[in-house]
Amino acid sequence: MIEAGQAKKIINEESKLLNRENKYEKVYILDSLNRVLAEDIYSLDNLPPFDKSAMDGYAIRSLDTQNKENIILKVKSLIKAGDSCEEPLKEDEAYKIMTGAMLPRGADAVIQIERVKVESDNLYICEEVKKDNNIIKLGEEILKGDVPLKKGTLIRPPEIGLLASLGYEFINVYKAPTVGIVITGDELIDIKSEIEKGKIRNSNEYSLKALIKNSNAEVFSVGIVKDDRTALKEKILLAFEKSDIVITSGGASVGDYDFVKDILREIEADIKFTCVAIKPGKPTSFAVYNSKLFFALPGNPSALINTFEEFVKPAIRSMSGIFKNESDEFQVVLKNDFKAKEGREKYIFVKIEKEDGVYYAYNSGSQCSNHLRAMCNSNGVIIIPKNIGSVRAGEVINGKFIFR
């Protein structure tokens, strides 16, 4: 049994080693949202592409306002945003100009509409205006040839805006990994079925599909496989063929009908660990086969979700090109006692509430790994370290929000 932290390190090393360099695809700009850039983005233009006015006002020559008693300029005409003014501004002239409009040649400043007086076509200014006043300069944001977005950048709404302003309609992003799922258990029936004796509904396939969808990965499901070694091996190999990551749910304990580890040995997968000091989620295995990742997750519903979030999700993220260093954890003050045993890192699902800037954790019900109800009542988790048992109200330990 290895420690949870050590398990995460091993998974992280293996995920990073997988060569994703040639795994990219060209997608439409809006489909690139929440994906990762697989190319450096060069700018073929200056942004903005011209000196423009930051205000509604008058485009002038700053010189015409300097060291003068009475400044009266002649207003020529109006330049709206989108107009291209061909006639240059001459001495003691002004153009009325709208926000975002291109400055006429010769102008080097804009004075705001609120600071002047206009009578017929005479513009009265009673202050010295500095060069570049209220002007957004050509290339101020980005110069032609710049690389404003680098390979590896996560594409969020502002990146979408920037790509659009640079004229990129299609973009190379890393392919999301496909996660193959294999659900084991003779006790499982379809969710549409009435409950029969000894059977329960196949909820894990749906939880997994939801978790994978929220991780922005693709899913390939072989569905429920009966507890039959030959059938299971065949389906696991099929999942490996079609996916980058394979997950089995159930069949990973030590029972007579838990074949997963035998099959991994038979196909000579490189088994990294078969048991983790985490609760819920001890019977979690991890292996590498044909440069693909394999996770055998527990069949208990909340253990399955917990191990997915802790072990599989970071692997999907790093295979998608997303590397996150900072931890989501913060300190939480316990509002209740929580019973626990030493020996494993314990994830206890709780309600976290913030009061006056302090996070408090409240009990959200029985933590049996067979149940989902407590997790459904929770927005967070507290993590009791391996070498600590029960904790009491008032103590401070690490926690984090879940499913965010």
Add this chain to the structure above:
Amino acid sequence: MIEAGQAKKIINEESKLLNRENKYEKVYILDSLNRVLAEDIYSLDNLPPFDKSAMDGYAIRSLDTQNKENIILKVKSLIKAGDSCEEPLKEDEAYKIMTGAMLPRGADAVIQIERVKVESDNLYICEEVKKDNNIIKLGEEILKGDVPLKKGTLIRPPEIGLLASLGYEFINVYKAPTVGIVITGDELIDIKSEIEKGKIRNSNEYSLKALIKNSNAEVFSVGIVKDDRTALKEKILLAFEKSDIVITSGGASVGDYDFVKDILREIEADIKFTCVAIKPGKPTSFAVYNSKLFFALPGNPSALINTFEEFVKPAIRSMSGIFKNESDEFQVVLKNDFKAKEGREKYIFVKIEKEDGVYYAYNSGSQCSNHLRAMCNSNGVIIIPKNIGSVRAGEVINGKFIFR
């Protein structure tokens, strides 16, 4: 000009008032992910539907192990998960049983496989086993008739798992609001176009679509509308017809060609405010028309994104049935000086890094509202209150992560 906090309160009141009761739709279970339940979920079954074994071991009668010197039970046969055992357990008998399997009638405890010795069909036990040991009881998680998930619940992966185990294949969820977008500006050209004199590419439509997609709402775009009052009015009315929320981008300042407010007055919309003490984002208007929400957002790219996140996104969330009380803000220690003027609440986009449990904010470049580059370099924002100007390295102010 109203304060940012006051603006948020007004928007929140109006969003809550909109009657969404009859705005729900029945969707397939996996399509309900990240949506909100529009019905109470009743359980038609007990979960688990039978007493089951929590371990691989032997199903026994606890009585047979109590007050005895030598306990030797007769092993009858094996019950696997999914089996239904018809023959009841009699005195001094045991069934081998797998995790998740249904207990035979007569059995009231399971002893783990690791704690017994078996020779041919004799089971040797050297301890007293308590009633209910290693048994997950019928209905322990949920009883028939219970309401484990209430109307208004956000559906996350564990809720999906619970719905599946209860046999819900289709679920009523609140309809996501449709957001209509109207982009104004004669200076805008399509993102596929080469830059011409005076023109810039239409990036705001793409930013908005990305922001709306990340808010799990639907989008209806009328595209770019020229700065023409008649055309603009027609398109705004079309957007109202097709959407629950209408957003215009640009045309909301005080210039001669900023028609949005005139049109709102003309159609007798209930204008709530036309200017907010926020930077970037001052020229933001909010109105209610025909029980629909209207936001006139600034045309400057980063002001647009900032006001969407602060004002529109919470409205979309509450119209989708998601109510969030806790604030995302936390205290951040400044690593650089940040120049700012009093008078508005200032959102400055920064890099937030956590070091030894403390959040630090680093300058990420020019904050010109015309630029997206600083926002692209940022993972967070610091918020300088209205009545404070510049802040200096070492000071502590509120901040939060962005686009999470």
